[in-house]
Amino acid sequence: MPNILVTVKQVVDVDSLKIDRATNTITTVGVPRKMNDFDKNALEEAIRIREKQGGKVVAVSVGQQSSRDVLKEALAMGADEAYLITDQSIPEFDSRAVSHLISKFYTKFGPFDLVIMGEGSVDHFSVQVGPRVAELLKLPQLTYTRRLEYSGDSVVAERDLEDGFHVVRSPLPCVVTVAQEINQPRLPTLKSILAASKKPINLVPPSQLEINADMLQPVVTTKTVVPPKTERKKVVIDGSKPEEAVQTLIKHLTQEGVI
Amino acid sequence: MTHRVLVYSDSPKHIPELLTYANQLSEGGGVTMVTQDDKLVDLSFEYGASRVYLTEPKSTSPYDATTTSAAIFEAYNKEKPELIILSATKFGKETSARLAAKLDAPLATECRSVSFTDGRIEVERMVFSGNGLSTEIIGRTPAIVTLQSGIVEPRKNPHNGETEKLSIEVKPMTQTLEVRRKSETSAARLEEAERIVAVGRGLQRKEDLELIRQLAEVLHAAIGGSRPLAADLGWLSDDQWIGLSGHKVKPKLYVAIGISGQIQHIAGMRDAKVVVAINKDPNAPMAANSDYYVVGDLYTIVPELIKQLKQRV
Numbered sequence: 014m015p016n017i018l019v020t021v022k023q024v025v026d027v028d029s030l031k032i033d034r035a036t037n038t039i040t041t042v043g044v045p046r047k048m049n050d051f052d053k054n055a056l057e058e059a060i061r062i063r064e065k066q067g068g069k070v071v072a073v074s075v076g077q078q079s080s081r082d083v084l085k086e087a088l089a090m091g092a093d094e095a096y097l098i099t100d101q102s103i104p105e106f107d108s109r110a111v112s113h114l115i116s117k118f119y120t121k122f123g124p125f126d127l128v129i130m131g132e133g134s135v136d137h138f139s140v141q142v143g144p145r146v147a148e149l150l151k152l153p154q155l156t157y158t159r160r161l162e163y164s165g166d167s168v169v170a171e172r173d174l175e176d177g178f179h180v181v182r183s184p185l186p187c188v189v190t191v192a193q194e195i196n197q198p199r200l201p202t203l204k205s206i207l208a209a210s211k212k213p214i215n216l217v218p219p220s221q222l223e224i225n226a227d228m229l230q231p232v233v234t235t236k237t238v239v240p241p242k243t244e245r246k247k248v249v250i251d252g253s254k255p256e257e258a259v260q261t262l263i264k265h266l267t268q269e270g271v272i
Numbered sequence: 273m274t275h276r277v278l279v280y281s282d283s284p285k286h287i288p289e290l291l292t293y294a295n296q297l298s299e300g301g302g303v304t305m306v307t308q309d310d311k312l313v314d315l316s317f318e319y320g321a322s323r324v325y326l327t328e329p330k331s332t333s334p335y336d337a338t339t340t341s342a343a344i345f346e347a348y349n350k351e352k353p354e355l356i357i358l359s360a361t362k363f364g365k366e367t368s369a370r371l372a373a374k375l376d377a378p379l380a381t382e383c384r385s386v387s388f389t390d391g392r393i394e395v396e397r398m399v400f401s402g403n404g405l406s407t408e409i410i411g412r413t414p415a416i417v418t419l420q421s422g423i424v425e426p427r428k429n430p431h432n433g434e435t436e437k438l439s440i441e442v443k444p445m446t447q448t449l450e451v452r453r454k455s456e457t458s459a460a461r462l463e464e465a466e467r468i469v470a471v472g473r474g475l476q477r478k479e480d481l482e483l484i485r486q487l488a489e490v491l492h493a494a495i496g497g498s499r500p501l502a503a504d505l506g507w508l509s510d511d512q513w514i515g516l517s518g519h520k521v522k523p524k525l526y527v528a529i530g531i532s533g534q535i536q537h538i539a540g541m542r543d544a545k546v547v548v549a550i551n552k553d554p555n556a557p558m559a560a561n562s563d564y565y566v567v568g569d570l571y572t573i574v575p576e577l578i579k580q581l582k583q584r585v
């Protein structure tokens with residue numbers, strides 16, 4: 014019966030970002046937060062495996078205290094246990110630090126048979142935590158997975174790569190990162206939300222893991238985030254008279270030299 | 273200041289760009305190449321590699337990040353470069369991250385630019401699902417970056433360098449059972465297409481794709497779509513969508529038909545030169561992301577467009 018570790022991250026709702034007009038930079042202060050979309054797919058996949066095979070789904074998050082919310086949601090979806098790795102003195106962990114923390118957590122709280130993660134997170138989309146954790150733990154990695162079959166001692170993943178779909182078998186344990194096509198994540202029910210509210214969120218300070226200070230030292234830092242420049246002409250053509258509208262359009266496109 | 277740069281690629285499509293960019297960054301410090309394919313050695317010298325490491329045995333399992341990152345790691349140990357560059361393909365990204373953990377090094381993926389500024393490495397990349405352009409500082413070396421394609425015009429720069437064999441002992445940890453190649457109509461075609469007709473949920477029935485096909489034909493365009501049309505409805509082949517989680521395209525002409533223009537879609541076509549949209553909603557987000565926005569029913573506008581384009585030729 015597999016013991017499955019799933020990582021979940023709290024991210025800003027990228028549709029509700031604000032622009033600070035004075036500096037023309039994007040601010041995330043006061044922006045609502047939610048569970049990273051891809052992590053819901055990771056959880057769903059883990060829960061489906063447990064429903065068939067038994068075992069346990071452990072959700073872990075690295076972040077601020079507010080990340081309790083996404084762990085509550087993970088429990089409501091069906092995770093069995095939830096852990097938050099947090100340190101108030103460190104406001105932000107970069108991908109390298111997060112990878113160190115997760116792999117140390119794996120070692121301390123394991124053994125696990127499978128680690129399932131989202132292929133990326135919608136905030137920074139640096140798609141590196143999965144493979145980094147795999148390497149730190151010397152485990153195989155199956156990234157961009159859109160179908161997964163678990164069979165006791167191995168998994169078979171269908172991976173979506175540039176040139177084609179690769180069907181790959183890996184021994185266990187291994188690290189799988191999933192794409193959104195893999196499943197449709199379930200919505201928690203009222204009952205499951207209530208049940209989840211009774212379960213604990215276990216806090217794990219980094220000091221409880223075998224972490225040294227350098228591992229948490231940020232090595233990539235954000236200087237500024239500005240709204241991307243899209244200088245579009247925004248010419249609106251009224252299509253109520255299709256013939257004229259298309260004539261106008263073709264005239265413009267001819268001038269642009271694109272047809 | 274000169275810098276030592278190491279480049280990995282196994283793609284003849286990406287090598288010219290990667291090496292051109294690496295040479296600009298190195299300012300004469302020397303660019304070393306790692307590849308697993310002996311057929312790419314000459315191309316590498318042609319575009320300015322001063323040395324090529326060729327792995328041995330030639331990788332029997334393409335797309336294996338474990339063995340590939342081990343090969344780059346070996347080359348790193350011989351060269352000790354400040355910067356390692358890979359292309360920001362899916363395979364490039366997973367390999368770069370595995371390598372980053374081996375070196376315990378910083379990594380910035382999908383960079384649009386990289387520079388050495390005041391003794392530090394600065395990169396630009398898109399964040400927040402395409403809502404933000406972020407400038408990030410990499411605090412230590414060696415650093416690893418993966419580069420988006422299309423950020424530099426490849427320039428030949430022939431070198432007479434040496435080739436060195438690099439023997440890799442590491443075995444793949446996984447076994448590839450099957451590879452189903454993607455159809456020619458989708459993946460490669462989209463990213464290289466000069467014109468793209470993209471269609472979204474505004475289309476009512478799968479059969480109506482015929483209309484889109486006809487338009488694509490007169491425009492000599494490739495066909496793509498929004499994610500729901502490809503991934504959820506399955507009306508397009510399932511790798512034919514454009515956006516954050518799909519293909520990033522930069523055609524000269526992008527025609528978005530019945531696509532609302534959510535930020536995740538825009539993230540894939542932001543670099544298109546001219547954007548045309550056909551949408552019956554005058555206020556869809558696509559309007560702010562279009563050069564020419566035709567407000568109308570696609571079922572009347574598209575047939576008229578096909579008709580008039582045919583008359584032109």
Ligand SMILES: Cc1cc2nc3c(=O)[nH]c(=O)nc-3n(C[C@H](O)[C@H](O)[C@H](O)COP(=O)(O)OP(=O)(O)OC[C@H]3O[C@@H](n4cnc5c(N)ncnc54)[C@H](O)[C@@H]3O)c2cc1C
Pocket residue numbers: 050051135471472473474475497498499500501513514515516517518519529530531532533534535536537540550551552553556568569570571
């Ligand atoms: C993490 C994440 C990643 C995502 N990645 C991607 C991605 O890579 N690519 C992507 O595309 N989406 C992606 N999405 C989904 C995205 O948010 C939108 O849901 C999607 O792009 C909407 O597709 P659409 O424009 O086809 O459909 P809709 O939003 O439903 O828009 C349909 C449009 O058609 C118009 N229309 C309807 N009928 C007609 C008609 N007869 N004539 C003319 N116009 C008509 C409507 O006015 C509307 O604007 C992602 C979402 C998430 C959360």
